[in-house]
Amino acid sequence: MTVAGHATEDLLRELAPQVLGVLVRRHGRFEECEDAVQEAVLAAAVQWPAEGVPGNPRGWLVAVAARRLVDQVRSDTARRAREIRVVARESDSEPEVPDADDTLALLFLCCHASLTPASQTALTLRAVGGLTTAEIARAFLVPEATMAARVSRAKQRIRAAGSGFAMPAPHEWQERLGVVLHVLYLIFNEGYTATSGGDLHRADLSREAIRLTRVVHRRLPEDGEVAGLLALMLLTDARRAARVTPSGDLVPLAEQDRTLWDGGLIDEGTALVTEAMARATLGPYLIQAAIAATHASAERAADTDWRQVHVLYRILERIAPNPMVTLNRAVALAETQGPRAGLDLLSTLDGDDRTAGHHRLHAVRAHLLEKAGDLASARESYGLAARGTASLTERRYLESRARRLRCDAFGRSPENPADDR
Template sequence: MSDRLRDMGDHAGFAWQRRLRELAPQVLGALLRHHGGFDACEDALQEALLAATTQWPVQGVPADPKAWLITVASRRFVDRYRSDTARAGRERALAVLAPADPVAVPQADDTLTLFLLCCHPALTPPSQVALTLRAVGGLTTAEIARGLLVSEATVAQRISRAKQRVRASGARFELPGAADRAARVRSVTEVLYLIFTEGSTASSGPTVDRAELSAEAIRLTRRLHAQVPDDGEIAGLLALMLLTEARGAARTTPSGDLVPLSEQDRGRWDTAAIAEGTALITHTLRTAPIGPYQLQAAIAAVHDEAGRPEDTDWGQILVLYDLLDRLAPGPMVTLNRVVALGMARGPAVALEELQAARAEAAVAGHYRFDAVHGYLLDLAGEHAAARACYARAAGRTLSLPEQRYLRSRATDARTAGENR
């Protein structure tokens, strides 16, 4: 992105970048419908976006930005097709593929179709994430690399392989049948959840979160919700993101250290996001079959509605985790439920449950097992044992803020033990 565009974005709230990202999937959809060939169309789109970033700041935004991008991208597609002489008969085929009239600007929004194509079952989850951020999100390779904390070369390779697999699978740019569509939409929500989770709680690196990534996940989930407004799980996922992100400003100290939920300044929580997320999940629970994302959103809403930590309705949270454990069991559900059990019924009962859960390798093998164990031991007054658990957990996480926080908890446990 040019320095001039970045400077202009600073004065206009990055309106240029936001507008281009909004238009990117619509333009790609138009190209795919007209030309076919995902990889070639996506390359043409990226060239058109680059042209926009260099020309619009100088010449002004066109009256119809979408039509401008479609026209430029289509020309780039045709130019690339003409220059490729490796296949016989290109010029004859070109007469069919590139009519004299410009590509018509479609009225339909192809965003859902594009989501489903990017989350094709032939692709691995990392490839689905990268391709979704690129094709639907309109992010550059460098932006995706920064968000995922991997090299640009790795992202470029994932995107390239994803395009090849989409082409090899014979996938067409069209909505699948109703039965297949439901499964594919679930894949899309899983990808968006992965993006948000990595943005909200970075699995490694020097920062607690990656705000740009979580913000992009929310933006894309809003788009998906607009496409499928009656899907309860998509609505639940959006509510979960809003209710979780609402606490973002209070999750770290000015120096970047992690602040646990019980110690956060709740006056810094985003009340507008909480209100929107709560209204969304309340409506969804009343009108749609209950699913895992809705239950997670309901748990987040109970936390966000508590004015003080001691006001938290842990009994309700425990009931919701019991339901979630039946619908979508997993290591994190197990550990979070144990914490809720400890808060609702006391650490002794929760420690028994945690010991029973140790038999599951996926639970015992995660650093949060030791963190939860330390927390419950601390509550039970067993500070020396808690200190050892916290130290062990700190050595198993790749997140530097998590390491600092867990070591500080170990110190607090030691101090509590010495002062008994």
């Protein structure tokens, strides 16, 4: 694809949710509007590279999509002609409004409380992210037909719930915003560390999550959790180039070449954290971003301020209790008070159904057992962790740790291990 072709594709991906928002706000009919926008985007993808991008590309797409919508829902020729003229006049005379308003309302609609988290994620990627059903299916390793059915059911459920295209009422705002942020967080995490398959990263998903979170942040610049989530994504994504070797093997955080980290993303993320913490109430995303900023500020792994990391995890554990938070706190505790202290904290998670048998619990326990010198137990835990993950990249790494400890048992010295968290 040419540079111009890539530029057109990027512009269409940015404009598609804005155009969909305009149509749904005017006409309702979510599913029909989405079909009309897809047809308009397809027409633009063919026409713009050859004829040039129009002066008002968003207005062009709105007008074309509206005409397609009229063609879909009207059969009377005369009425269709009249409505097309009306829609065209509306598009030409429509005053410019912040594009993010409609996009944010569309995000809220896709994250409707009546949908399951899986459906919220799929519908957000489809309607707001502009990904095709096939792309979403590949990202989550399910057949395209399965994903198509999931998206279709989500649209039907929204229609059955009678949900209109509007921002939620003030008393619903925080709860609904929390769902939107959670869905964006899930999309980013799946892109940064794929839960299954042969690739560690799905960069397209991470980039899309960051782009959509920027949309929300532009609309809500004073919200500390929105700023925190965006900062967390930027600071985490900054490490991407250092997380795998050229052959695709996982490189844990402590062993990464930090000169490969993206300084621009780190600076932007750190600035967001600093500003938000000075004025906003601490929330889970903002605290996680502060932890990521602490890691990013260390030139070497040995320079990491683990006491600060541990304090932040203690705060996070207090305001948003979660076994994964405790698991990560155990790592920080081990760095400040020794591996046995970390192992003792890990043992409190063995009876928690949410983590008992989880491969990350086994992986962290293996890491701490290795630091404590119990190589046989560490090798066993690495094996359990490797068998428990569906990510081939993580499995190769964990199996390599177990093999190395097996060699160490015959007299070779272990290297200093660390997990990528």
